Amino acid sequence: MTEFYNYLLEATLIFTVLCLFYHYMLRHHKNHLANRWSLWLLMLATVLFPFVSITMWVEQLAPVASANADADPALLDKTQGVTRLATFFFSIYLLGIGFHLIRLILQVTNILGMVQRSTEKYTKDGILFIISPEVQSPATFFHLLFVKDRTPLHPIIEQHEKIHIQQYHTLDLIAATLFKAMMWFHPFAYKLTGYFKEVHEYACDEIVLKQHGLHSYIQVLETHTDTEAKPNLCNSFSSFIKKRIHMMTQAPSSNSRYGIAMVLLFGIFALMSFDTRYESKAPIISKESRDTLPKLEISKAKSTDTTTPQKTRENKTAKSNNTSEANMLKRFPNAIELIDTIVTYDSETGKESVMIVKSKMIEAYNILIGEELKKKNPDMEKINEWTKKGRIQ
Known part of the structure; x- marks a missing residue:
C-alpha cells in the first residue's frame, strides 16, 4: 500500500509541474503538432516516470538507524489504525476511477446510440455521414461525421472535419479521458481534454487556411458561434470559435520553449528516477547483532551457600x-x-x-x-x- 501512495504522490507532482508549464508556456504557441505531442508526453511521463528507477551505488555511508525497534502493543494498534485509514482512502480512489470509467462508457454508448437512432446514413470519401438532429454543429468521432440534416456542408467545414478524422483526434480525447479517470482527484486533469480539443481545432484551421483566405474562413466560423458543441467526446466545429480566430491572427512563435520543455522533462526524470543505494563490503570487524x-561470563569461583x-x-x-x-x-x-x-x-x-x-x-x-x-x-x-x-x- 505504501508503494502505491508513493507512486501516486510522484505522479501528482510530475503532472502538476508539466501541466503548469504547458498552460503558461506552450498552450498559446503556434506549433500545434508539437503541442499535441507535448500533451501526450505529459500523460506518459506522469504514468511511467514513477515506475523508473536508476540505482546508484555509493560506498560512503551516513549513519543508518536500526529498524529493529521494540515491539510495543500500543504502537502496533496505532499502525493498524493507519493501515485501515490507508485502505479507506484507497477504496475512495477506486470508486473515483470506477465513476469516470462508467461515465466514459456511457458517453461512447450515447454516441453509438445516435448512430442507431439516425434515420439516414451515407458514405462519402471513406467517411460515414450520420444525419442526426441531436447535433447543432458538425462533429466527428473516429470515421463518423455527425451532421444536423441533409444540407451539404460548406467545403471549408467538410475539409476541416476530414482533417479531424485523418489525424485520429478521437484517440487523443479517449486517452485524455482515461488519464482523467486515473488522476480524477487532480483539478488539472479536467483541463486535459479541453487542451487537446484546442490543439485539434488550431491544427485543422492551420491546414485549411493554407488553401482558403483568412477573411472567408472567419466568415464561415462566425456562422457557428451560437451553436452548442456536443457530444463531449467528439470534435465539434463550433468549439473555441473566438480563441481560434485569435490564434489565426497571431504571428508565428519561436520554438525555443520546446527546448526548455525537454530540459524540464529530463530534470523531472532525473529527480524522480535516480535511487541511491548503499554498497556493503565483507565485514572486517566481527558483526554485532x-x-x-x-x-554473560559465569564465575569459576565455587559457591558454598x-x-x-x-x-x-x-x-x-x-x-x-x-x-x-x-x-x-x-x-x-x-x-x-x-x-x-x-x-x-x-x-x-x-x-x-x-x-x-x-x-x-x-x-x-x-x-x-x-x-x-x-x-x-x-x-x-x-x-x-x-x-x-x-x-x-
Whole structure:
C-alpha cells in the first residue's frame, strides 16, 4: 500500500509541474503538432516516470538507524489504525476511477446510440455521414461525421472535419479521458481534454487556411458561434470559435520553449528516477547483532551457600518468568520480520559500511527482549535464552 501512495504522490507532482508549464508556456504557441505531442508526453511521463528507477551505488555511508525497534502493543494498534485509514482512502480512489470509467462508457454508448437512432446514413470519401438532429454543429468521432440534416456542408467545414478524422483526434480525447479517470482527484486533469480539443481545432484551421483566405474562413466560423458543441467526446466545429480566430491572427512563435520543455522533462526524470543505494563490503570487524549478544561470563569461583531456602527462591523466580513468558506467547504468537543493522569498518580504506540483515522471530520473545533491555541492569542470560527460543530459521 505504501508503494502505491508513493507512486501516486510522484505522479501528482510530475503532472502538476508539466501541466503548469504547458498552460503558461506552450498552450498559446503556434506549433500545434508539437503541442499535441507535448500533451501526450505529459500523460506518459506522469504514468511511467514513477515506475523508473536508476540505482546508484555509493560506498560512503551516513549513519543508518536500526529498524529493529521494540515491539510495543500500543504502537502496533496505532499502525493498524493507519493501515485501515490507508485502505479507506484507497477504496475512495477506486470508486473515483470506477465513476469516470462508467461515465466514459456511457458517453461512447450515447454516441453509438445516435448512430442507431439516425434515420439516414451515407458514405462519402471513406467517411460515414450520420444525419442526426441531436447535433447543432458538425462533429466527428473516429470515421463518423455527425451532421444536423441533409444540407451539404460548406467545403471549408467538410475539409476541416476530414482533417479531424485523418489525424485520429478521437484517440487523443479517449486517452485524455482515461488519464482523467486515473488522476480524477487532480483539478488539472479536467483541463486535459479541453487542451487537446484546442490543439485539434488550431491544427485543422492551420491546414485549411493554407488553401482558403483568412477573411472567408472567419466568415464561415462566425456562422457557428451560437451553436452548442456536443457530444463531449467528439470534435465539434463550433468549439473555441473566438480563441481560434485569435490564434489565426497571431504571428508565428519561436520554438525555443520546446527546448526548455525537454530540459524540464529530463530534470523531472532525473529527480524522480535516480535511487541511491548503499554498497556493503565483507565485514572486517566481527558483526554485532542480536544473534551475537555478549554472553554473560559465569564465575569459576565455587559457591558454598547452597541452602534450601535460596534454591526455593530461585525456583519461584524461574516459575514466575516462565509464567510471564507463557502469557506473552499466548498474546503474541505470530512471527515478525526483524531488520538488524550491522556497521563495519574497513581499516584499509578508512570507510564505514552498513549491512542490513533480515530475520524472523516470534513476536512475544521480541517484546520480552525489548522490555529487558530497557532495564538498568538487563539480564543477559535471559536475553540470550529468549533469542535462541524466538529465532525462526
